[in-house]
Amino acid sequence: MREGPDISRISSLIGDPARASMLTALMAGKALTASELAREAGVTVQTASSHLGKLERGGLLRLRKQGRHKYFSLAGDDVAHVLEALMGLAADAGHLRTRPGPKNAALREARVCYNHLAGDMGTRLFDSMMARQFLSQPGDDLTLSPGGVRFVREFGIDLDALAANRAPLCRECLDWSERRSHLAGSLGRALLHRIEELGWARRDRETRAVLFTPRGRNGFEELIAAP
Structure with missing residues (x-):
């Protein structure tokens, strides 16, 4: 029986290109709406909402409501450190976005x-x-x-x-x-x-x-x- 944390679940959440784009956008430290994150990821608001729900349930995002608006931010410092480390690995491997x-x-x-x-x-x-x-x-x-x-x-x-x-x-x-x-x-x-x-x-x-x-x-x- 395998024991210990299941990193595959977290890595699959981060690994989707649209979700990765949203998480990267939130590295600025600001809380953003689903519409703003949809533009960052190049997807529809409906698709973005589905992705954001998965990220929130996975413990990577925090949802805050203000009036009719919903704002998403990274769940905490630990999530930011993981993302920064992954950015370093991607840069070393030559996986860079268009400059x-x-x-x-x-x-x-x-x-x-x-x-x-x-x-x-x-x-x-x-x-x-x-x-x-x-x-x-x-x-x-x-x-x-x-x-x-x-x-x-x-x-x-x-x-x-x-x-x-x-x-x-x-x-x-x-x-x-x-x-x-x-x-x-x-x-x-x-x-x-x-x-x-x-x-x-x-x-x-x-x-x-x-x-x-x-x-x-x-x-x-x-x-x-x-x-």
Whole structure:
């Protein structure tokens, strides 16, 4: 008798091209309607609704109702991490979608991975925090050092508020385009929020790209510079 989790059920849900397109669209961290996700997948709303029902029952999506509208989002960080890892495998194997010109370069430079900063700028931030020993990795755990605590507090992040959440503070996420790590968890989400709050960058409405202003680039470079 075979025991343990059945990965075939989850992989079959993700493996359908239309459902994969919908899940990828939700990696921007926004909740989208069935109509919006139907356009992303290139299917009718009726077909999209059938796919979304399967994804919700499979535990990959969360449904929220607001008035007459239904909004779908990823069920949580774990789903986003799996999707990002699959994107990395697909990229390594050469299974890439048609390149959308300059937007592709923007996505590789900086983008949203569910709720945190990814791409070249995300991995550079992670590398900087590791090099300055703001993050430590005893075993498989990723923790914030006393120096890291000072760093994020000086950047304007309320660590006490983050500690009150049940979500892990620091998580390592493998970046699909860079094939290196960027920072996830509640701290990764807070860092991206603070970058946006300072007016350093904004999210592109049509893609997952994070677009930095000239002032934001200067501020970011100072943030990751060695002391």
